[in-house]
Every structure is written in C-alpha cells, then in structure tokens.
Amino acid sequence: MTDPITQLIHHPYQPPAGFAAPQPAVHKASTVFFPNVAAMRERDWKHKSGYTYGLHGTPTTFLLEERIATLEGGLQCVLVPSGLAAIANVALALLQTGDEVLIPDNAYGPNKALAEGELAAWGITHQYYDPMDLADLAARIGERTRLVWLEAAGSLTLEFPDLIGQVRLCRARGVPCALDNTWGAGLAFNPFDLDGQGLGVDLSAHALTKYPSGGGDVLMGSVTTRDEALHLKLKLTHMRLGLGVAANDAEAVLRALPSVALRYRAQDQAARALAGWCAQQSAFAQVLHPALADAPGHAHWQQVCGAADARGQGAAAGLFSAIVHERYSQAQVDAFCDTLKRFKLGYSWGGPISLVVPYDLAALRARGWPAHLRRGTLVRFSTGLEALVDLQADLQQALNRALPS
Numbered sequence: 001m002t003d004p005i006t007q008l009i010h011h012p013y014q015p016p017a018g019f020a021a022p023q024p025a026v027h028k029a030s031t032v033f034f035p036n037v038a039a040m041r042e043r044d045w046k047h048k049s050g051y052t053y054g055l056h057g058t059p060t061t062f063l064l065e066e067r068i069a070t071l072e073g074g075l076q077c078v079l080v081p082s083g084l085a086a087i088a089n090v091a092l093a094l095l096q097t098g099d100e101v102l103i104p105d106n107a108y109g110p111n112k113a114l115a116e117g118e119l120a121a122w123g124i125t126h127q128y129y130d131p132m133d134l135a136d137l138a139a140r141i142g143e144r145t146r147l148v149w150l151e152a153a154g155s156l157t158l159e160f161p162d163l164i165g166q167v168r169l170c171r172a173r174g175v176p177c178a179l180d181n182t183w184g185a186g187l188a189f190n191p192f193d194l195d196g197q198g199l200g201v202d203l204s205a206h207a208l209t210k211y212p213s214g215g216g217d218v219l220m221g222s223v224t225t226r227d228e229a230l231h232l233k234l235k236l237t238h239m240r241l242g243l244g245v246a247a248n249d250a251e252a253v254l255r256a257l258p259s260v261a262l263r264y265r266a267q268d269q270a271a272r273a274l275a276g277w278c279a280q281q282s283a284f285a286q287v288l289h290p291a292l293a294d295a296p297g298h299a300h301w302q303q304v305c306g307a308a309d310a311r312g313q314g315a316a317a318g319l320f321s322a323i324v325h326e327r328y329s330q331a332q333v334d335a336f337c338d339t340l341k342r343f344k345l346g347y348s349w350g351g352p353i354s355l356v357v358p359y360d361l362a363a364l365r366a367r368g369w370p371a372h373l374r375r376g377t378l379v380r381f382s383t384g385l386e387a388l389v390d391l392q393a394d395l396q397q398a399l400n401r402a403l404p405s
C-alpha cells in the first residue's frame with residue numbers, strides 16, 4: 001500500500017471545473033508540470049500559449065499583464081517587482097556600452113541614480129535635458145542616443161512638458177522613447193495615443209505600487225508596449241535578470257484595479273482643491289499642480305489630459321507641491337511637516353493615506369534651480385482618500401503653528 005503521505009502529495013482528486021467568482025484564482029508556482037518530455041521541449045516561455053516556469057508567468061500574472069496593457073492602451077506588458085525595476089528593465093533591454101540615454105532633469109530620482117551608477121560603470125552615458133525646452137532635447141539627441149526618457153508631469157515639480165512635441169521629435173530622429181507613466185497611470189491620458197491620431201510612446205513604464213495597487217502595501221511595476229519585437233526584447237532581459245513578481249502581490253493589484261479610476265478621480269479632486277487653497281496662503285511662494293492656470297506647462301497638460309474627464313476639467317494625479325517662502329528656515333519647514341497629523345511622513349503615493357515629504361530640490365536638479373520656480377523649500381503632498389475638510393484643517397493647523405505669517 002502506498003504511504004499516506006505519498007498519497008496526499010500525489011492526490012488524484014481534482015475539484016470540479018467551472019468555478020466562477022468575482023476575483024481570479026491565485027496561482028502560485030515555481031515549478032510547472034509538463035505532461036511529457038516532448039511538451040517540455042516544445043513549450044515557449046516567451047508567449048502566453050503555455051506555462052514553463054513560475055518566473056515566466058502563471059495564469060495570475062498573465063491576467064494582470066493583460067489588464068494593465070488594456071489600462072494603458074497597449075498590447076503587451078511585462079510585470080516586474082517594482083516601478084524602479086520597470087525603469088531598469090527598459091534601460092538594460094535597450095542600452096549597450098557606448099550608447100547614450102537622455103533623461104529629463106525632473107525625472108524620478110532613482111532613474112537618474114541608475115544612469116549615474118550602473119549605466120555609467122558599464123560605459124553607457126547619459127545627459128539630462130530641460131523637459132520644458134524642446135530645442136534642448138533636439139540638440140542633445142545624437143549619434144549614440146538609443147533611448148529618451150519622458151515623464152509627464154515631472155517628479156516633485158510637476159511641470160507638464162510638450163509631450164506630443166517630444167514624441168514627434170523622437171519619432172523624427174528614430175530614437176525609441178519610454179514614458180514613466182506613473183503619474184498618468186493610464187487614466188489621465190493614453191500614452192499610446194496622445195493626439196487622437198495614434199501618436200504614442202514606444203514604451204510605458206508604470207509603478208503599479210502607486211494607483212493600481214492603491215493600498216501602500218504592494219511593490220510592483222510594469223512595462224507596456226504596442227510593438228511585439230520591442231516586447232520580446234524586454235522579455236528576454238526580464239528573463240535573464242530573473243524579474244518575477246509574486247502571485248499574492250499580483251492578486252492584490254488585480255483586486256484593486258477595478259476601482260483605480262474612482263480612486264484616481266477622488267484623489268485628483270482633493271489634490272486640486274488643496275492646491276488651490278494652498279495657493280492663497282502667504283507662507284507658500286508657489287504651488288505646483290498642472291491644472292493651476294499659472295503652472296509651468298499648464299497648456300500642455302490641457303492639450304494631453306484635458307479630454308480625459310467627462311466634465312471637461314481634465315485629469316491629474318493626486319499630487320501637488322508647495323514651495324515654502326524662503327523667509328522660513330529649514331527647521332520651520334521640517335516642523336510644519338512634523339506638525340501635520342493626517343498627512344503622514346512617507347515616500348510613495350496612491351494609497352488611502354495622505355503623505356508629505358520635504359525635498360532639497362537644489363540637490364536633485366543637475367541643471368540648477370529651474371527658472372520657472374520660486375526659491376524656497378519644496379514640500380510634496382499626495383492626497384489619500386480622507387475627507388477634504390479634514391485634510392484642509394490639518395494643513396491650516398500646521399501652518400498656524402509652524403509657519404506663522
């Protein structure tokens with residue numbers, strides 16, 4: 001008689017097929033079985049026609065890839081363990097020794113750190129371009145340029161570039177462009193159809209950590225494309241680097257995804273209302289949000305994001321920054337952040353809790369202090385899902401205590 005433990009490990013029972021419920025199943029696997037050696041040899045890890053190994057995909061990750069591709073208007077998607085890993089996957093798939101990458105000076109900081117660290121060490125050079133000056137980008141595209149990063153709106157300072165102009169320029173010069181689409185999240189605009197005529201980026205990298213996860217409890221990223229050859233290039237690098245995602249994390253994102261548009265809109269509305277309110281407070285020298293009429297790149301934001309909202313108000317992420325007037329000391333700005341209660345101190349965004357971080361902008365901009373920004377200390381806010389009145393009251397009490405006029 002077979003040992004009962006062996007029996008239970010090799011148990012023949014199969015639950016009935018046809019189970020249907022709102023949430024998909026969570027398939028967890030490193031090992032995947034094959035019916036025979038011929039099938040093992042034949043199966044192709046590059047396509048969604050079958051399964052080879054957990055790292056190359058399970059029904060759970062395939063499902064999430066397809067849904068993210070749909071969200072962003074793309075055709076293919078790879079999942080990676082973080083938004084930063086999405087940036088790295090793009091860079092390592094497209095760049096070799098001797099190549100150059102162009103990065104906007106207001107890019108997500110760790111994108112620049114990757115260029116200055118590993119890429120530089122491997123003989124891949126980089127230049128930082130002015131995101132608000134198309135001529136500057138045009139002048140920097142050269143013989144060795146193999147990748148141009150785009151970001152709209154820019155990190156921390158939220159300038160909205162001439163995205164359509166930038167993509168047209170890259171097309172005209174035959175250089176692939178990759179958008180860090182975490183801010184737009186596939187909701188503020190379609191990265192693969194920016195002008196309604198099908199003009200789009202080649203690659204869209206997205207920190208699913210932010211809005212798609214929505215919980216502040218999952219790290220994940222994606223790279224979406226509409227070009228099969230480009231997708232396979234990414235897949236190959238993805239496979240060689242071993243960039244898999246965990247099934248339970250994929251399930252958490254799948255669960256949050258149906259409400260992503262509702263959360264994005266709510267967080268947008270709260271951020272806009274608070275940005276408008278902050279703009280009236282004398283402690284702030286400047287408030288940065290692309291929907292504000294005097295924001296750098298406001299017209300470009302209207303052009304690309306203006307149609308995304310049925311009420312014609314345009315769409316934006318739940319982020320804004322305020323430059324605290326330079327008459328206040330760094331210690332006072334720190335005290336302001338410490339005094340906030342609803343806005344917690346913490347990195348990332350897109351979850352239910354509002355967050356605040358003070359930044360030393362001068363240290364983060366390679367090209368110096370941008371001419372369109374007032375001097376002072378920059379504080380970045382992201383709105384969660386709390387009631388607007390409570391968030392505004394929190395800002396008011398912290399201003400009264402830490403930044404008296």
Ligand SMILES: *Cc1c(COP(=O)(O)O)cnc(C)c1O
Pocket residue numbers: 081082083084085108155180182183207208209210219220221348
């Ligand atoms: C957060 C963020 C990332 C990185 O995402 P992680 O999942 O935290 O690595 C990349 N780009 C932008 C614009 C981001 O805001």
